[in-house]
Amino acid sequence: MSSTATTFDSAAPRKTGPHAFIWRLRNGDQVAHIVTLVFAASILLITSLVVYELWINSHLSRAKFGWTFFWTRTWDPIFDNFGALPYIYGTLVTSAVALVIAVPLGLAAATFLAELAPRTLSDGIAFLIDLLAAVPSVIYGLLGIFVVVPLMRTVIGPALKTAFGFLPIFQGPNYGVGFLTAGIILAIMVVPFIISVSREVLLTVPRDQREAALALGATRWEATWKVVIPWARAGIMGSVFLALARALGETMAVTMVIGNANNISVSLFSPGDTIASTIANQFGEAAGDLYLSALVELGLVLFLITFILNGLAQLMIIATERGRGRA
Amino acid sequence: MKRAALIWRKSLNVIMLTLTGVSALVVVSVLFLILGYLLWNGGKSLNWAFFTELPKPVGEAGGGMANAIVGSLKLLGLAAAIGLPIGLLAGVYLAEFGGKTFSFIVRYTTDILNGVPSIVIGIFAAAVAVLPFKHFSTAAGGFALGIMVIPITVRGTEEFLRAVPVSLREGAMALGASRWRTIATVVLPAARGGIITGMLLALARVAGETAPLLFTAFNNRYWSPGWGQPTASLTVVIYTYATSAYDDWHRQAWAAGLVLLGLVLVANVGTRLAVSRGGAARGV
Numbered sequence: 001m002s003s004t005a006t007t008f009d010s011a012a013p014r015k016t017g018p019h020a021f022i023w024r025l026r027n028g029d030q031v032a033h034i035v036t037l038v039f040a041a042s043i044l045l046i047t048s049l050v051v052y053e054l055w056i057n058s059h060l061s062r063a064k065f066g067w068t069f070f071w072t073r074t075w076d077p078i079f080d081n082f083g084a085l086p087y088i089y090g091t092l093v094t095s096a097v098a099l100v101i102a103v104p105l106g107l108a109a110a111t112f113l114a115e116l117a118p119r120t121l122s123d124g125i126a127f128l129i130d131l132l133a134a135v136p137s138v139i140y141g142l143l144g145i146f147v148v149v150p151l152m153r154t155v156i157g158p159a160l161k162t163a164f165g166f167l168p169i170f171q172g173p174n175y176g177v178g179f180l181t182a183g184i185i186l187a188i189m190v191v192p193f194i195i196s197v198s199r200e201v202l203l204t205v206p207r208d209q210r211e212a213a214l215a216l217g218a219t220r221w222e223a224t225w226k227v228v229i230p231w232a233r234a235g236i237m238g239s240v241f242l243a244l245a246r247a248l249g250e251t252m253a254v255t256m257v258i259g260n261a262n263n264i265s266v267s268l269f270s271p272g273d274t275i276a277s278t279i280a281n282q283f284g285e286a287a288g289d290l291y292l293s294a295l296v297e298l299g300l301v302l303f304l305i306t307f308i309l310n311g312l313a314q315l316m317i318i319a320t321e322r323g324r325g326r327a
Numbered sequence: 328m329k330r331a332a333l334i335w336r337k338s339l340n341v342i343m344l345t346l347t348g349v350s351a352l353v354v355v356s357v358l359f360l361i362l363g364y365l366l367w368n369g370g371k372s373l374n375w376a377f378f379t380e381l382p383k384p385v386g387e388a389g390g391g392m393a394n395a396i397v398g399s400l401k402l403l404g405l406a407a408a409i410g411l412p413i414g415l416l417a418g419v420y421l422a423e424f425g426g427k428t429f430s431f432i433v434r435y436t437t438d439i440l441n442g443v444p445s446i447v448i449g450i451f452a453a454a455v456a457v458l459p460f461k462h463f464s465t466a467a468g469g470f471a472l473g474i475m476v477i478p479i480t481v482r483g484t485e486e487f488l489r490a491v492p493v494s495l496r497e498g499a500m501a502l503g504a505s506r507w508r509t510i511a512t513v514v515l516p517a518a519r520g521g522i523i524t525g526m527l528l529a530l531a532r533v534a535g536e537t538a539p540l541l542f543t544a545f546n547n548r549y550w551s552p553g554w555g556q557p558t559a560s561l562t563v564v565i566y567t568y569a570t571s572a573y574d575d576w577h578r579q580a581w582a583a584g585l586v587l588l589g590l591v592l593v594a595n596v597g598t599r600l601a602v603s604r605g606g607a608a609r610g611v
Contacts, residue, residue: 032507036420039413040433043481046474047436050443053454108350116344117351125355127599132358134595135588136535138562142569142584143364146577191354219340249444251538252562256570276446276538283450284542292458299450303443310442314435 051303058297060290069297075262075278077286082294084301086262090179090272091302094254095247097183097268098190103240105187106194107229113195114202115210115224126199133192141256144185149176149257152184157269172267177259180268185253190243197242201235201320202228235320241313245306251276275302362588369585372578377586382548388575392583394550398465398558399534402544405469405554406476406533411526414480418522421481422488423510434485441478448474449539457543463557468544472533479532483525487518524598531594535587537562561587 061069065082072083109129113122153176164170205228213223229236259271260281273281275298286292376391383390417437421430452471457463491514499509515522544558546567551558561583568580 028508029506032510033420033424036416036424039416040420040425040429042413043417043433043440043477044436046477047440049455050440050447050451053451054447057450057454057458105350105354108347109354112344112347112351116347125351128355128358130599131592131595132354132361134531134535134591135358135361136537136562136591138535138537138565138569139361139365139584139588142565142580143361145569146368146581147364188357195354219336221340221343222336225343245442249446251444251446252566256566276444279446279450280538280541283453284545296450296454299447303447306442306444306447307439310439314438 054296054300054303058293058300060293061297062293064290065294069294070301073262073264077282077288077291080288080290082290084275084294084298086264087273087275087278087298088301089264090258091248091274091276093179093268093272094182094186094258094274095244097180098186098247099240099244101184101187102191102194102243106191106239106243107198107236109191110195110198110202111224111229113199115220115228122199126196129192129195133196137189137250137252138256140185140189140253144181144253144257148181148185152176152178152181168266169268172265172269174269175259175271177257178267178269178271179258182254182258182272182274183268185257186247186250189250189253190247193243193246194239197239197317198232198236201232201239201317204235204321205231232320234316238313238316238320241309241316245309245313248309249276249302249306251280255280275299362592365581365585365588368578368581369583372582373585377579377582381550386573390579392559392561392564392579394547395559395561395564395583396586398544398547398551399560399562401465401551401554401558402468402472402540402560403530403534405466406472407526407530409470409473410476410529410533411480414477414526414529415484415522417477418481418484418488419510419515421485423506423514437478437481440474441482444538445475445536446538446541449542452539452543462555463543463545464555465544465551465558466554468540468558468560469554471539471543472536475533475536475539476529479529480526483528484518484522487521487525488514490521491517521602524602527594527598531591531598534594535562535591537566541566 061082065072069082069084070088071085073085074081074083075086076082113125117125153174157174157176157180160170161174209227209231210223213227214220218226254274255277258273258277260273260277261271263270263272265272279295279298279302283292283295286295376389378391378396379393380389380391381394382392417433421433425433448471452467452474456467456470495513495517496509499513500506504512540560540563544560544563546563547557547559565580565583565587568576568583571577
């Protein structure tokens with residue numbers, strides 16, 4: 001207990017029995033302490049409840065399928081046979097596409113904001129990018145359906161086929177909806193996170209690091225690429241992990257453009273499904289306990305993955321900001 | 328040879344630095360593209376009926392989203408009632424009372440809760456508040472959103488309480504005020520602007536959530552009196568209308584998108600500007 005409590009206790013006459021507790025609580029400090037403590041503890045309670053409910057409600061599915069849930073590809077509500085492989089595949093592929101686009105773009109933009117732009121301009125742009133992060137995901141989905149999907153069908157898709165058609169990932173029919181479209185939308189959605197965290201981290205790199213590199217004759221770019229970015233490496237990785245966690249769990253925008261098909265295919269043009277989009281599409285109508293349980297298990301998987309990624313990301317960002325980034 | 332290397336390094340410098348600028352420009356222009364598209368498409372479809380009328384039966388043009396607007400407000404109100412008090416008091420605990428280990432655990436858990444995908448929160452709320460009662464309800468939707476409000480409010484409250492100078496606390500204590508009195512009458516009022524901002528940002532964030540509502544509040548084409556029935560909300564209606572096959576529904580989805588984005592952006596810009604101005608005035 002706090003120090004105020006002990007002084008109060010020693011000054012007050014000792015009482016025993018049920019009154020003692022109430023007597024001690026007459027001190028407003030303790031009431032406030034306990035009340036706020038209860039609310040703080042309620043966060044622990046809610047979070048454990050989330051885990052508990054996911055665990056209990058996925059019991060049927062876990063008991064029946066065990067680990068095979070993760071590497072079988074049938075998803076058959078009629079015959080109660082469930083394997084999550086296509087959804088895990090879809091989740092990984094869309095997130096990978098998103099990162100391939102978002103990491104270079106976000107890192108470059110963050111470098112510009114932290115190293116080149118004057119402070120006012122940098123703050124102004126960072127403000128706009130924060131607004132981009134605030135745009136609801138259903139709006140991205142709306143734009144995805146009516147802008148990105150047609151573009152993919154008529155412009156981006158054909159262009160990629162002519163340029164890189166020899167790669168298996170750019171072969172096969174192009175419907176407009178699919179892994180690539182979902183990945184592009186996800187990239188736009190996670191790029192603000194990469195930029196704002198990386199910018200913060202880059203700004204904490206000590207000035208003398210830059211100046212030392214410049215004094216040795218490095219160009220501005222060499223100083224940035226060979227000194228500043230390596231220094232901030234752990235924090236940048238943290239921002240990428242945050243972005244990845246967000247991309248894996250993103251639901252609405254992906255559901256609206258991925259085409260919703262139980263499908264494993266090398267082609268990025270083919271429609272598919274992610275863990276989140278499957279839950280969004282099927283949970284509301286799931287009839288049958290095992291079906292529901294399988295969907296909850298998908299949610300549990302999603303929770304665990306994002307939990308681990310977020311934890312790692314926090315640690316990396318903290319490590320860099322404390323200046324141990326080079327270790 | 329040396330000269331060639333120098334020219335190469337210098338041109339690489341110019342090229343790469345230009346590319347970084349172009350990247351920043353591309354990302355920022357996406358925001359303006361989104362805004363422009365919504366203003367163009369949504370503006371065309373927005374009219375007075377949108378705010379005052381119920382949806383027309385399928386296939387009939389016209390109608391509005393009055394029920395979805397009211398539904399969103401009710402969900403948001405319930406989310407605020409559940410999430411804000413918990414967030415505020417937990418934030419006070421972390422900033423004013425917390426010890427080391429327990430505070431660390433609470434803070435870390437808060438970050439975890441913040442990172443839980445919204446669809447998973449939806450499953451949780453459905454498991455707790457829908458499956459046992461066997462029907463969708465406004466209350467379940469508000470509960471789901473309320474949980475999402477908590478972590479953002481906690482971190483905002485804690486941050487702004489910590490920004491209050493220690494001298495203020497010491498001043499109050501020197502005058503004989505007890506600890507909670509100091510917090511209630513000196514520290515909280517000093518941090519009021521920031522805390523309210525944090526709360527508004529938390530509400531603005533959950534106002535745009537769709538995934539947790541899909542199988543908690545569900546949807547409704549009519550008014551939803553009370554808290555025990557499914558309700559329409561702007562976000563879920565945008566989702567259903569955008570993925571439907573009717574042109575008129577697409578137009579209404581754009582209009583609803585414009586209204587939603589407008590609300591979210593106004594809340595964000597307004598509060599952020601207020602904070603930066605207030606922060607400068609206080610000298611924090």
